[in-house]
Amino acid sequence: MKDKKKGVLHLLIILLAIAALSVVTLVGLGKEHKGSAKNIRLGLDLAGGVSITYETVKENPTKTEMEDTRYKMQKRVENYSTEAMVYQEGSNRVNIDIPGVQDANKVLEELGKAGAISFVDPEGNEVINGTHIKTAQEGTTQENGITKYVVNLTLNTKGAKLFGEATAKYIGQSISIVYDGKVISAPTVQVAITNGEAQISQSTYEEARNLASTIRIGALPLELKEVRSNVVGANLGAEAFDTSLIAAIIGFIIVILFMIIMYRIPGVAASIALCLYVVAVLVVLNGANVTLTLPGIAGIILSIGMAVDANVIIFTRIKEELATGKTVRSAINIGFHKALSAIIDGNVTTLIAAAVLWFKGSGTVKGFAQTLAIGIVISMFTALTVTRFVLTALYNLGFDKEKYYGVQKEVKVFAFTKNIKKFVAISGVLIVFGFAMLGVNKASIGNILNYGLDFKGGTSTQVTFPESVPANTELEEFVGNLIGEAEVGVSPVVGENAVVIKTRELTLDERKSVTAAFVETYKADESTITMESISATVSGEMKTDAVVSVIIATICMLIYIWFRFKDIKFASSAIIALIHDVLVVLMVYAVSRISVGNTFIACMLTIVGYSINATIVIFDRIRENKASMKKADDIEDIVNQSISQTISRSINTSLTTFIMVFVLFVLGVDSVREFTLPLMAGIVCGAYSSICVTGTLWYVMKTKLGKKKTA
Template sequence: MKYKWKRVLAVVFLFIIVAGWYVTVCGIGPVKPIQDRMKLGLDIKGGVYVVMEAKTDLKGEELQKAMEQTQAVIEERVNQMGLAEPVVTIEGDKRIRVELPGAEDAQEAIEQIGKTAQLQFALADGTIVLDGGSVKDASVTTDQDSAGYAVALEFDSKGADAFYEATVKAYSGAVQSSVEGVNNDAIMILLDNQIISAPSVNKGPISGGKCTITGNFSQEEASNLTALIKGGALPLTLEEVNSSVQSAKIGYNALEMSVYAGLIGLALILILMIVAYRGLGVAADLALLLYVIIVLNIMAWMGSVLTLPGIAGLILSVGMAVDANVIIFARIREEISAGKTVRVATQEGFKRAMATVIDSQVTTLIAAVILYEIGTSSVKGFAWTFMIGIVVGIFTAVVVTQLYVGIMADSTKLGKRSMFGINKTGQASFHIKRELHFIRYRKIFYLISVAILALGLVFGIARGMNYGIDFTGGTMIQMDMGKTVKTADVEKAIKEYKLDPEIIYSGEGNKEIVIRTIKSLDSDQRAKVISTINENFGTTDDDVVAEELFGPSVGKELRNNAFLAVLIAGICMLVYIRFRFRQWRFGGAALLGVLHDVLIVIAFYAIFNITINNPFIAGILTVVGYSINDTIVVFDRIRENLRLKRSMQLDLLIDQSIAQTLGRSLMTSATTLIVMVPMLIMSGPAIREFVVPLMVGIIAGAYSSIAMCSPLYYEFSKRKKVSKYEKQVQAATKKSKKKAKKQLEETKALPEAEIGKPADDTADLTAKNAPKDADTAAAAAAEQESTPADPAKSGADALQPKQKNTMDQKRSKRYVKGNQKK
């Protein structure tokens, strides 16, 4: 692109950035400000909760299993309806609480998820042929016979057989319709005994377990029908018990403070980039400002719900966006320091940085996609925000940053070396001059990690993990206070019972309170708490709306899915790393590093007795995403140096690679932490409880990439299979040692008179050095035949014996010459 058109495009982007921020913050015309367009989760904004009770005679383990299945189906159904980030909780034995963020009408919410919501397929005469449990998948497709849309269904093997038999009966005309308006050849789809669709079998019996429902649907109509079908059938019939509008757990004020804190953090990042990278920092700041407004508006446009895990994904994606720029800038400054002109260095820097940027971003994108597909609830919220951030971050770094940096490089005034952060000595600012030895001290790093993990294990076993209400369940008391009271006053009133409660508002006008505690209180204990509240606030036992035990919101299903998602994401990342880096050793070291970071965060929770609630899952996911990205950047430099510096010892090569990327690792970690520090200081306790583990995860990720993953790769490389060349060298060395040993024995067997001759001094000395000379000769002969292809073979383990034998040989010759002169 010509320089003139680059300048025009740069002005266009600048206008988009300024106008975009104005529209995003203030709104214009039909476009509302982002605060009015963004959907907030129940933990931030509040919403509706619905309590439903199962009508069943099941007991014990069968009931528990059925309730867990029902919990999972409801969660899926609410997601399909567009009410993302639900909290579905099993309360007591037969009740389920559904919390719907952003919803305002309890009755409308009940109608959306269905009171019983049982999906069934029936013939026109009302005969039930199969239920929704046999539906394997439902999706929107195009109608091949018209310009509209259709719904594609797929059944499992059992459902396919039942559906085929039903279509045979319907198509043969053997069924007489008993429902007005339904054809004899129709298959009715019922939800709560209400017909949601009644397509006719008009082209013959349907086999194979797949069919398509047509009917000139609009896209919205097809999507709604798909959502209703895909929600599946509930294993149990549910009946509404209670419902209410609930206020936020964290509170809108805390969100506002978090927003202000985030803006302060963003401003600090912009300043830091300019200080560290001068003109390059300005280009990165423009790209970052565009990145923020694109991500926020995409989330608002797609109806994404912002929750705490979503905030975690947003924070991490900001760090990733900065990271892509930092990688590019480091490359450009290396090229300038190597003596290239600014223009050439810019072109080469972008070219050489692209592989690293793509590898690091794609690896984390793979993890995010897997987490979104397999994870549930809060896991999806994190993954979705993270995916949007990664894609937008690549665009802004590759397109926007490259545009502005290219203009700077082509400009006479802006293309000076000082504008690119290069000082008069030719070195980049913040350049690390000291030679660092990470591999030499790797055992110290191992000991530090082992000590932290061991300490965490001791605290975890001795004191136990501090599981919060989301993991343990507990007791719930809901009361109508008749007016809005301060939650702090309620907490003070029941302080003597040491419940450590979670108190939230509920009901119209926030006149009700809900007290939840992890302690399981029996009826007498609950009565005492209620009595104390009555004495302090003038309420009576008639004002008790509900009191019951409830199960964990982070149920077994959610935990299993989160673990499975992380496991599959790890496998996929391992395969990608193997494909890109051509060695399993890189992938194995990277995944061990991720495992190390996860365990470090868990140990942190155990040591400092931090409550493990929903934010814990977001913290672990942040560690997985950040750690692998940081590690890939270091490994990419090791891979490049292995190709360019084959003769360098492996330990020195790895040390050099870490040193070359150390500035980038520290800068990325600093920018990510900078966003969190203001939130830690300014936000409320709920946000603070959420941010601290994330900060620990970021620090652990940076540490492991430098001090754990690279040393582990070194360990794996040392223990790889011995090559054919090395076997030949070892055989030649062994043979020469045997020969030298035999000569030494023959020399010792000579008469003492002959040994005392002057010439024998030389012979004896030569015999003593014969093994070493033989080693050197054999190794040199073998080395002439072939050259090692793997740099690891020419590392410390391969070169040191050769150097040692050569030095011994030289010393022997000098000693012999000295004796001859004497």
């Protein structure tokens, strides 16, 4: 009776927690409704935002100056959203799309007029200017228990040298900060600053923020002036958002039903924990002001998959312990204990990747990393703490018989290592076919992949309609038929009967044809139709950031796996399997000719995270079995046994994640399908590689490579 009361109390606590978080997601906290799901900042693709166009004061800027300006502006506007996009329009304009905000005037005011910045010594000589400034960020510091408001200034190598010399010379005097010809601040030099990092004290946080903002915008290579600004609607349209939301709900319900059917009472506990996970993620997304876009949704899908995976690992362990004759209570405790190392290693490895992508990446990469990290942290808590708490409560309520948990049947051991050549052949054929298709694409369409507007740029057309604005899908089809191109992006201009349409680069004849078609079909005024060439939103610097981030993340993951498993061969085979999965997904892009845009980077990063997590589970079981093996045991038997023991986990986890993505694919609009198709391929490939490639590859490295010849 005592246990039942405790079970009721514990279950009630969890249900109240879910109810409380649900209320927060519906209503929010305080006047600003923090935590409310309806206030989550959505990206341009889901909800639109502010679009601002700047023009250079300099008439003929160089290509390098424009690229540098665009990249610095990209870093500047990421203070509003990691998903903000900056691209070149024409030869001397920079366009900024900032999702999640609706007040163009406020953004313009905060960005400020893009004038020139310089630091001037007391004798009127320039010490440093914008070319020497790397970053300027507002912040706080504690001094004798008192909060001080400061601007943290970071200079490049040359700037640090010049600033160090000046501050050493003028200690006790002021160095003026001059912006657009006016002194905006004159801080007194306290000490010589030789490391390139300075703090500028301000009276209030607001003053610190404004000064930091002014320094950042003034540090641009070119002086800019605003030429237009407007609020644009969602690229994907309301239909895409609604169908995606419905798909997510349906997919989640199917996953819950699957977990309950497969794992009985533990499945019920996992479902309750997953409900808590979902509402907690929604609260944090709004509370942390995260801008949610399609790539961000990919990060959440991956973290949901990892949350389910953690529960599957635990429940499989419980069933295995019951099969050895343990009591239910003992099986639950041992199951959680034995699953702990695989769950921690898998999640920490992916979290390392997310951290590197956050610090080194930009744009889409940073947004993906942010949502992934949030999801991983919350999923680990719900799987290891909440699921156990609920499962113990259900046990105390009377669900204490084996029939409620299921007993693991004797595992049939498959000879995976005997089929190494077959697995290599299958993988080799897929990868070689993928490379061959890259060549075919290069010959037929001019590029190895079907690069979209995000990667190669195109033409931006703004059209004003005399009456109501047609639906996004109608305009996409209309323009697509005119230019013979499927990829057309449409963003309504809020408050006006106008839209911004982005297409591939149009020829002069095509521009005339499109203009005439809008005049004839929609009675648009030809004088209001404007067209400009635009650069790629995924700039060369962003591509470099993404590649460098992935390389560093891979190295960090390799080191972590090496450290945890005490064997470089585990780390090496994990990275090879990761590369294998990425190449197979690349083959899918090459064969299907799906448009490669912003979501391509997020998709590949999702596959990397999913692949490494699946691999860790296999390696954890090999490590465990290897530690307990007897002298008579063969390493080959250990590998085959370990893979066979975890095969149900690999299949069930992949199936639940696949379900979530598949429902999005079925119900989503075309752009969502283009995003989810390669994700599904990656999930299937990840399951295949975790079962057939990783363990057998480690076995080959362990037994066939590096062996010394014996006499």
